[in-house]
Amino acid sequence: MRALFPRLGADFSKLWTASAVSNLGDGITMAAGPLLVASITTDPAAVAGAVFAQQLPWLLFALLSGAWADRLDRRRLVVTVNLVRAAALAGLVAATATDQVTVPVIYAVFFLLGTGETLSDTASSAFVPALVPSDRLPTANAWLGATFTVINQFAAKPLGAWLFVIAAAVPFGVNALTFAASAALIASIRSLPAPPARTRTSLRADIAEGVRWLWRHRLLRTLAVTMAFSNVIYCAAFAIFVLYAFERLGLGQVGYGVLLTAFAVGGLAGTVVAPRLLTTVDTTLLLRAGLFVEVALHGTLALTRNPFVAAAMIVVFGVHTMIWGNIVITLRQRAVPAALYGRVTSVYSLLDLGGAALGSLLGGAVAQAYGIVATFGTASAAMAVVLLLAWRSLGAGVPGGHIVTR
The missing domain is CATH 1.20.1250.20 (MFS general substrate transporter like domains)
Structure with a gap:
């Protein structure tokens, strides 16, 4: 990884790898989630509701998540959130594998994933300027953008559908593993600064x-x-x-x-x-x-x-x-x-x-x-x-x- 980013640093390599892994998992679930709901019900509103359940936290909690991301240690916050999301997906895997999964259970898991996303994405957005020199920011952002496009948009979605055909629980298990791997990679980045000291306000x-x-x-x-x-x-x-x-x-x-x-x-x-x-x-x-x-x-x-x-x-x-x-x-x-x-x-x-x-x-x-x-x-x-x-x-x-x- 260091050879890929000689001017961006070893810690950016870890951040990029974590991004690649999590984009793979996110794309897999984006494809497999609607398929799981559709295997339970043919109601179009119920299928669309799974997408809305994951989007709703951004409307409810975006500003609150931004405030917490500036109060807490961002690295620890992202690691903790990713582990919680991995646990939530593990629960969905268990429910699916034992034929206990229901539409409300799927909604609850997806709402939790979306809530975690508001915290993780907001906090991790501050990582790049903390790890990369100012004159290299456009290059770093381009690498992250390309990773999202190639992995999330091209590779992950057909993979998610294929894994669902193998077994309905498999794609969510893979996504749980990607969250755990991403958490481990972010935890290994030691050069991220602690949150600056400031007066506590509401x-x-x-x-x-x-x-x-x-x-x-x-x-x-x-x-x-x-x-x-x-x-x-x-x-x-x-x-x-x-x-x-x-x-x-x-x-x-x-x-x-x-x-x-x-x-x-x-x-x-x-x-x-x-x-x-x-x-x-x-x-x-x-x-x-x-x-x-x-x-x-x-x-x-x-x-x-x-x-x-x-x-x-x-x-x-x-x-x-x-x-x-x-x-x-x-x-x-x-x-x-x-x-x-x-x-x-x-x-x-x-x-x-x-x-x-x-x-x-x-x-x-x-x-x-x-x-x-x-x-x-x-x-x-x-x-x-x-x-x-x-x-x-x-x-x-x-x-x-x-x-x-x-």
């Missing part, structure tokens, strides 16, 4: 401090709000993407599955080019161009009936998401004080997933009232408005094209 005061800091930073505030509105628009359109693929593009189930891989192809390409672009292309230009891509994505899908055109545009969009994400994460890592990092990150997470949830609710209603094509056309127009409103503020804090710390 959780409400801690959360408010993080929200105020973010709101006072013009560029990060703009990026956070822009991301929230973009997610509302994107998820409103793509909530009915399967129907778009069938009815507008004339694809079948296999064609729809192939079309989805276009997102991963673009994401992988984006992780490769992002570090170089961040050092050679004006950052403001990249941010503004990214919003143009989102306008073009929805507009293209509203106009075309050609699946190859749609796939090509989705690949471009996938590249944009990885470049934009790398910029945002790197900016946040360099600008946010270590003592506030968990709370500021939790605000981002709340806006991100809150926007996605709201958009998913809106998408079905718009499509039902006005049709599938109108949904994408409306999304393109809405993104154009977001682009115009954010245009000027996107240039704040990036003079000379460099990502800077305020």
Whole structure:
């Protein structure tokens, strides 16, 4: 592992390996979870409920998790949470293997997994800037992004379905092992700093401090709000993407599955080019161009009936998401004080997933009232408005094209 990251350090190698292992487990469960529910009931609402059970903790606990991530030793917190998640999955394995599993049991386990995710992801988001030199952050973020794309999006999901066919309990047992392995790897990282000493205040005061800091930073505030509105628009359109693929593009189930891989192809390409672009292309230009891509994505899908055109545009969009994400994460890592990092990150997470949830609710209603094509056309127009409103503020804090710390 050290040979892969000679300029990022041995501890980053451990962090990357832990990320790779946990991404494998997460992807396996994302595929096997709905299959387990569907083996018990054919109720679509019950199947969808398993996904919602894992998402709900982000809406309920994101800000609280950010406050706790800044109060506690982050390394110990992540290790403890991963071990608890491994134990929860072990319980699900036992219930499944003995034919005692029920839909409420699955919901409870998935809710616990999602709750742990709010703590673990928020706390571990502070690891990279603590382990990697500032000038190497884009490269480190690109490696982590590529790992998510290749392992979670490409490899883990078909593996999860295959393991479920072998035996329903097997994929969850594998995920339990990945959590335990990830905990061991994180525990071996000794160079992570202890939480800084600070005056104890209430959780409400801690959360408010993080929200105020973010709101006072013009560029990060703009990026956070822009991301929230973009997610509302994107998820409103793509909530009915399967129907778009069938009815507008004339694809079948296999064609729809192939079309989805276009997102991963673009994401992988984006992780490769992002570090170089961040050092050679004006950052403001990249941010503004990214919003143009989102306008073009929805507009293209509203106009075309050609699946190859749609796939090509989705690949471009996938590249944009990885470049934009790398910029945002790197900016946040360099600008946010270590003592506030968990709370500021939790605000981002709340806006991100809150926007996605709201958009998913809106998408079905718009499509039902006005049709599938109108949904994408409306999304393109809405993104154009977001682009115009954010245009000027996107240039704040990036003079000379460099990502800077305020």
